[in-house]
Amino acid sequence: MKYLLLAFFISFEAQAFLLLFRNPPRYPDEISIRVGDSDCPNAGLTAAQLRDFVQRSVDDYWNSVSTSRVKFKLGASISIPASSTTSQMVALAANGEIVVGCSDDAATFPEASTLAKGGMTGTAPRGVVAINDTAATRFDDVDELARVSTFAHELGHAIGIGHSNIEYSLMYYSVVAGVVNEFLTEDDADAITYLYPNDKELGGLAGACGSIDLDGGNGGPGNFLLTLCFGFMLIVLAQKSASFRQR
Numbered sequence: 001m002k003y004l005l006l007a008f009f010i011s012f013e014a015q016a017f018l019l020l021f022r023n024p025p026r027y028p029d030e031i032s033i034r035v036g037d038s039d040c041p042n043a044g045l046t047a048a049q050l051r052d053f054v055q056r057s058v059d060d061y062w063n064s065v066s067t068s069r070v071k072f073k074l075g076a077s078i079s080i081p082a083s084s085t086t087s088q089m090v091a092l093a094a095n096g097e098i099v100v101g102c103s104d105d106a107a108t109f110p111e112a113s114t115l116a117k118g119g120m121t122g123t124a125p126r127g128v129v130a131i132n133d134t135a136a137t138r139f140d141d142v143d144e145l146a147r148v149s150t151f152a153h154e155l156g157h158a159i160g161i162g163h164s165n166i167e168y169s170l171m172y173y174s175v176v177a178g179v180v181n182e183f184l185t186e187d188d189a190d191a192i193t194y195l196y197p198n199d200k201e202l203g204g205l206a207g208a209c210g211s212i213d214l215d216g217g218n219g220g221p222g223n224f225l226l227t228l229c230f231g232f233m234l235i236v237l238a239q240k241s242a243s244f245r246q247r
């Protein structure tokens, strides 16, 4: 499980998006999302609503990127103990699956303002999205669109996409209060297309992605953002502002 904690970020000059790993394990072209079958009482979600939000987050965001060949599909629901950590949740996933559910584990969510966490293992295509369901969670305070986009943001982490420095992108993270990123941007599409190019759609242009130097030739080790190695931060750092929109 060590790799789960070893998320490091690579920055590229050509693109603003980051990856959680140098070369994230790739999922099959159809990713199965296993949604928890329990209500999330503190987050204000019934099991049915949880499933609905996840479905909307894939329909409205990642599955809409035509230049990416990968598609998210909801599979059979799954039983997830409420007190699960992200490591315990990802252990429930088979290869090619992402487990999505709620956690009321205080060690997983020490900050009420952390809405959710998402990430993947570094050794196999298995991912997790955990919604903060602790008693103090603020998840139930954000509006519906912010909830859907939170799922979409964390699902991006669950396939190995890190944060973007493009301020309006879905995958943006900032400590600035009041930033709500509820739209998929070209930068987000570039990230998933980089990992899963749809050669038919790209018509050979996928080669353009090859210009990205995975070995850090544009700056070497200096490109590694060590300050972002917060273990399984993949995710949401605590946001202490009043708007709780950071994920």
Ligand SMILES: [Zn+2]
Pocket: 153, 157, 163, 173, 234, 235, 236, 247
């Ligand atoms: Zn994030």
